[in-house]
Amino acid sequence: MEEGELSGIVxxxxxxxxxxxxxxxxxxxxxxxxxxxWLDIYNGRASIGEVIQVRIATILLxxxxxxxxxxxxxxxxxLPFESLRNRVKRKRxxxxxxxxxxxxxxxxxxNGEVDIDSDMAPEKMLSVYAERSxxxxxxxxxxxxxxxxxxxxxx
Numbered sequence: 072m073e074e075g076e077l078s079g080i081v082x083x084x085x086x087x088x089x090x091x092x093x094x095x096x097x098x099x100x101x102x103x104x105x106x107x108x109w110l111d112i113y114n115g116r117a118s119i120g121e122v123i124q125v126r127i128a129t130i131l132l133x134x135x136x137x138x139x140x141x142x143x144x145x146x147x148x149x150l151p152f153e154s155l156r157n158r159v160k161r162k163r164x165x166x167x168x169x170x171x172x173x174x175x176x177x178x179x180x181x182n183g184e185v186d187i188d189s190d191m192a193p194e195k196m197l198s199v200y201a202e203r204s205x206x207x208x209x210x211x212x213x214x215x216x217x218x219x220x221x222x223x224x225x226x
Contacts, residue, residue: 101136
């Protein structure tokens with residue numbers, strides 16, 4: 072393996088670890104917000120119906136913390152903090168490269184996307200466009216599904 076391939080593997084592994092940590096963070100926070108309700112049920116201080124009636128706000132807040140990363144990833148394709156990390160990374164990269172006087176700035180693509188070049192073979196260019204359109208269609212379809220589900224729940 073080349074050195075570039077190894078660094079790419081390390082970066083992907085690091086991103087996957089950060090993504091898992093973020094998911095677990097959302098899960099823990101969503102479970103800890105209604106902790107008083109859990110304790111009331113566990114200790115037998117009140118029945119489940121009474122706990123739901125009294126602590127409905129904290130239960131709904133905890134549920135929203137559990138649903139937020141799921142909906143965000145369905146709509147935008149990333150978890151919330153992952154999107155912030157990517158935005159900061161893009162701004163830092165553009166700020167570093169804006170100081171240089173380079174004419175052709177190539178922003179590295181983390182998702183393995185190939186840049187279109189005028190010297191590229193037509194077959195290769197067509198396959199790149201097909202991959203991009205497939206990814207765009209999947210993104211639109213998943214967003215439409217989220218909006219449809221939200222509309223059904225609202226009705």
